[in-house]
Amino acid sequence: MVQKQPPSADPVVESKKRRRVGFSPADAGVEANECIKIYLASSKEEVGSPEISCLNPVDLNSFFDEEGKIYGYQGLKINVWINSISFCAYADITYQSASNGAKGVTDLKSALQKIFGETLVDSKDEFLQTFSTERDFMRKIVSRGEILQLKAINGSTDRLNNISGVPPSDLEVVRMSIDSSNAGLLYSRLVPLVLLFIDGSSPIDVTDPDWQLYLLIHKKEEKEECLYRLVGFSAVYRFYRYPDRSRMRLSQILVLPTCQQKGYGSFLVEAVNNVAVAENFYDLTVEEPSENFQHIRTCIDINRLIGFDPIKPAIDSAVQTLTQGKISKKAQVPRFIPPPSAIEKVRESLKINKKQFLNCWEILIYLALDPIDKYMEDYTMIIANHVRADVLGKDLETPGKQVVDVTSSYDPESSFVMFKSLGGGGETGSNIQTEKNQTDQEQQLKELVEERIREIKLVAEKVSPR
Structure with a gap:
């Protein structure tokens, strides 16, 4: 029979027993984004200067294991300096303490070399010398x-x-x-x-x-x-x-x-x-292309296209059609895409590919509308038609493709059937796609159209005094 031991009469002894039982605090780690700072310096005087602002790299966590975290350090700070002349790098690593917990201790040198490779020098003195030794x-x-x-x-x-x-x-x-x-x-x-x-x-x-x-x-x-x-x-x-x-x-x-x-x-x-x-x-x-680069690229190409005479008749024709009457009241919304001859002339002379030219074409029409406010409703409908065609593979008033998920024992997450409806908005499409899905889809398309209009206006502001 197991019996309980009587409680100790000595409180000092009991206190010591309690102190013997305990656990080390779990090492939650620190995200690389939180402890690593990147700097670019053009002279040795700038290294360590508080006047040099840290840069904003992409997600540094992606270069580290275990969900982008570094383990085994308390108070870890890593300042990486890059020589903007020779592109050598040096990592200044400081921390309060290091302990080998359940997740171990991250090998910082090995981890940083995944990013910086052979450009990473071992000592600060060696790094500072590169500003003179690699000046040329x-x-x-x-x-x-x-x-x-x-x-x-x-x-x-x-x-x-x-x-x-x-x-x-x-x-x-x-x-x-x-x-x-x-x-x-x-x-x-x-x-x-x-x-x-x-x-x-x-x-x-x-x-x-x-x-x-x-x-x-x-x-x-x-x-x-x-x-x-x-x-x-x-x-x-x-x-x-x-x-x-x-x-x-x-x-x-x-x-x-x-x-x-x-x-x-x-x-x-x-x-x-x-x-x-x-x-x-x-x-x-x-x-x-990133969003920022695409904006710059489009501004450049718009300036090139504004001065490209061979496409001016096509732009004038599109603007004339748009300004003649309410597009929204027509049975079918015109596509307002450039003729094949204009696409080919732009490609052959300016080397602008078709996809980029179609993107610029919408902006060229916007710039040619005067006053723009008078025609904005119809112009927005044209953009909506283009967005819908890009996303769904169909225009507002024309037949298109439908994708329906189906049950399959082969791969439940990627099994579907695609078919082409014989009539836009007909019974077949409406029966398969629920009203809720249609509402969600229309809301998403509306947001895409609004975003596209914002992009067009931003470019127009850069290339036009309007």
């Missing part, structure tokens, strides 16, 4: 590159001169094939910036000769010598198009965070556009 890094890198001669498109030089505080004569765009030793070395040092500041991007294949780097260089006279500084770059891929043409795909573009909002990005895009036209590529495409 960029000048040596571009010495074997091709300096591009930038020409204004449609006779206008305004866009090439629109750089805040920097004369265009101080800027050079240098093109280099990625398989050259200099370009390969430079890109290996730029990879951390690609990972940190281009969302969803991954390094390109430096052994593929069809990749080219376009480097935007700022030349600055300092103490009787010309210093070369990289302010931005883009990676462009050249690929074959049957039967005898080549296409350009802009896959990566980045202006250094400390140089943004000054017009450098537009300057670099103009340079790539010039090459596409001068070397008679079939067209220029962009791989998964």
